[in-house]
Amino acid sequence: MPAHPTRSQVTAAEVWRLLLTCAMSQFGRTASLAQELGLTPGHAKALLALDPDEPQAMGTLAQDFACDASTITWLVDRLEERGLVERKGLKDDRRVKTIALTPEGVKAKHSLEARMYEPPEFISDLDGDVLESLHKVLGGLVAAAKTDGTS
């Protein structure tokens, strides 16, 4: 923690607010976007959280989504009905079931991401070198965010 709350501490809040505002200006669409692809918000959330290469235990998902275990059961039932995911037993511990994306699921995930990640005009209008520097800073942030317990 910082020894003294300097001026830059204030600016950090301001920067974060701007970043969030910027993201939200477009993120609002995500619901409509998902709907266009025949996905409910819940489906979309799950697809974004699931890594094609790393099946997740249901319990882990429940923690990630900060919801009850049975809520995950319900959600996975819906996803499975649509053939987007598959329950797989875990060898080491047969109580655990991991959730893996099916090829359909991977396709859906990619469709969704492709649309979400289409840059809005106010980004693509930026100068090359501004993009370059933003890219550098944000890249670092994303890396830092991953290793952030966010206690």
Added chain:
Amino acid sequence: MPAHPTRSQVTAAEVWRLLLTCAMSQFGRTASLAQELGLTPGHAKALLALDPDEPQAMGTLAQDFACDASTITWLVDRLEERGLVERKGLKDDRRVKTIALTPEGVKAKHSLEARMYEPPEFISDLDGDVLESLHKVLGGLVAAAKTDGTS
């Protein structure tokens, strides 16, 4: 629009993806955050959309939220029950009702924003001059986003 899709076009997508990823890494919490304040996601969405100084016609809200008019009626009913907003007739056109935040509503909006805008560690850990430059760029983006028809 750019005359030629140069390399920077690719980078714009990449930058946008990073920005979104960065924002989403924390935005996921918003639901829990709202819940702590006794707000449903719908309430939160509405509070964030409403400007204390500019009451919105219900029809406008329906457009913003891309939902049915009756859905807004339902949502505003809930908000009014909690004393967060107030329906006000419009002088010029008595069919229209505008939704204004009550003092309670303004307070709730501010509580919510205050929490949302608390910067995560990976932001407050940044160097002063990085913050400075980010602030400058993002400030411009937010301004540009406002005047973006987002056709």
Added chain:
DNA sequence: CCAAATAATTTGACAACTCCAACTATCTCT
């Protein structure tokens, strides 16, 4: 003034989500 358009509401129905409590299967530790 009357017909058509517009803004909101009501009603009815349904899907999406969410939890809690009880239950099954499996693992772990002694």
Added chain:
DNA sequence: AGAGATAGTTGGAGTTGTCAAATTATTTGG
């Protein structure tokens, strides 16, 4: 082996969010 913990499921229940169709009040255009 047996007690207790853990992972997931089931059943029941309630709220939230959503739309379509019919209704009311008001405005607008002819």
